[in-house]
Amino acid sequence: MSQMVTKSSDAQPREYSGVNFELLAVGEESMVTKMLFEVGNEVEMHSHPNEQSGYVISGRYRLIVAGEETIIEAGDSYAIPEGVEHGLEVLESGEVIDVFVPPREKYR
Numbered sequence: 001m002s003q004m005v006t007k008s009s010d011a012q013p014r015e016y017s018g019v020n021f022e023l024l025a026v027g028e029e030s031m032v033t034k035m036l037f038e039v040g041n042e043v044e045m046h047s048h049p050n051e052q053s054g055y056v057i058s059g060r061y062r063l064i065v066a067g068e069e070t071i072i073e074a075g076d077s078y079a080i081p082e083g084v085e086h087g088l089e090v091l092e093s094g095e096v097i098d099v100f101v102p103p104r105e106k107y108r
Contacts, residue, residue: 016107019043023107031103035096037061043088050100052086053079059094063087 011022011034019041024032037059045064060073065086072078074094080086100107 045087060092062089
């Protein structure tokens, strides 16, 4: 059984494709991360076998999902189905909570 609670002091710093993030709670079926985006970070178009839902804590971003662009900012949320091409451009630095189902292996 996975650990039920991850205290903030136990968040695991990670980096993937030049973006810093914290690995938070990881369960059998899901994973929570806090992305620490900086202006200049760009998440290239990609897809993965994980559904991805997110909540914007702070910052401003250009989110591209299946060829459609949307500007997202604090208080906005999104859901990206598994296998759908998506990318992100950071317009203003900030933090985003992402949830992956199942856990994203490359982030462990």
